[in-house]
Amino acid sequence: MTDKREERIKTVRRNRLILAAVAVVIVVIIIACVSCGKKDEPKETAKATKTEVTTVKETTTAKPKPRKTVIVGECYVEDFKNYCKDLLPKGTEYIYKIGVLTGALLDDPFINEGGQSITPLEKTASYKPDQVFFLCGMNETENDTPQITVKHYKEMRKALKSVNPNVKIVIVSLPPVAKDGLDGYGTNAQIRNYNDALKKYADKTDDVYYYDIRYLLEDENGKLKKDANPGDGAHWNVSTTKEVAKAIKKYSDELSTK
Numbered sequence: 001m002t003d004k005r006e007e008r009i010k011t012v013r014r015n016r017l018i019l020a021a022v023a024v025v026i027v028v029i030i031i032a033c034v035s036c037g038k039k040d041e042p043k044e045t046a047k048a049t050k051t052e053v054t055t056v057k058e059t060t061t062a063k064p065k066p067r068k069t070v071i072v073g074e075c076y077v078e079d080f081k082n083y084c085k086d087l088l089p090k091g092t093e094y095i096y097k098i099g100v101l102t103g104a105l106l107d108d109p110f111i112n113e114g115g116q117s118i119t120p121l122e123k124t125a126s127y128k129p130d131q132v133f134f135l136c137g138m139n140e141t142e143n144d145t146p147q148i149t150v151k152h153y154k155e156m157r158k159a160l161k162s163v164n165p166n167v168k169i170v171i172v173s174l175p176p177v178a179k180d181g182l183d184g185y186g187t188n189a190q191i192r193n194y195n196d197a198l199k200k201y202a203d204k205t206d207d208v209y210y211y212d213i214r215y216l217l218e219d220e221n222g223k224l225k226k227d228a229n230p231g232d233g234a235h236w237n238v239s240t241t242k243e244v245a246k247a248i249k250k251y252s253d254e255l256s257t258k
Helices: 002-059 075-083 102-107 120-126 138-143 146-163 188-203 238-255
Strands: 069-073 093-096 111-113 116-118 131-135 168-172 208-211
Touching: 069 075, 069 120, 075 093, 075 238, 093 120, 102 120, 102 146, 111 120, 116 120, 120 146, 131 146, 131 238, 138 146, 138 188, 146 168, 146 188, 168 188, 168 238, 188 208, 208 238
Parallel strands: 069 093, 069 131, 131 168, 168 208
Antiparallel strands: 111 116
16 A cells, blocks of 8 residues: 555656646747747837838928029010910029020120129029020021021020039020011021021030920911911911910920930
């Protein structure tokens, strides 16, 4: 009896030891799992923080600076100012004089600035523009000397580049007239000759662009079409002026992405 009793005691003790060992193993596993979970948490936090920083960066990215646009030229530019301000780039400046020649943009100080007389080019440069559109030269086409007009544009480009190296200069094509022989204007053949020279200059010069608007103005014979002609054969009616302004705005928007 004594032997059996001692054997039962040993068995109970052995079972208790086994249960204790199992309990210890379970506790160790639990602790290990908790520790692993805690180690993974910083990674999740770090990942979330990185995403959060990216979101903040994206949110606070500066908006593109509005471009400064100046349109320079003759009577067409005056009509843009009078009828098309809401159709052209916001904040556009208009510099013009009826019948002005490209040479006069360089050396005729007909603009009053704070009591001082300055040239149209000096006024244009004072804005430090991003884009300058020129629509000028109709009254010099009868001279049949496009090389002089190109020379003037070269000088104006140099001056504008000195105030903003990134300025984009757009030479708008000279428009057709309703008939040849209009006083103060060249023939349509002479006007086309000027446009060819201006386009050739723009094509080979950095940051100078030639924008041809004649598709809005010409009839099938290359003359100013009747529904654009207000009656004098050289200028445009208001509706056509607005169409040209819309086209210039579209071109300006495209140019700003280059």
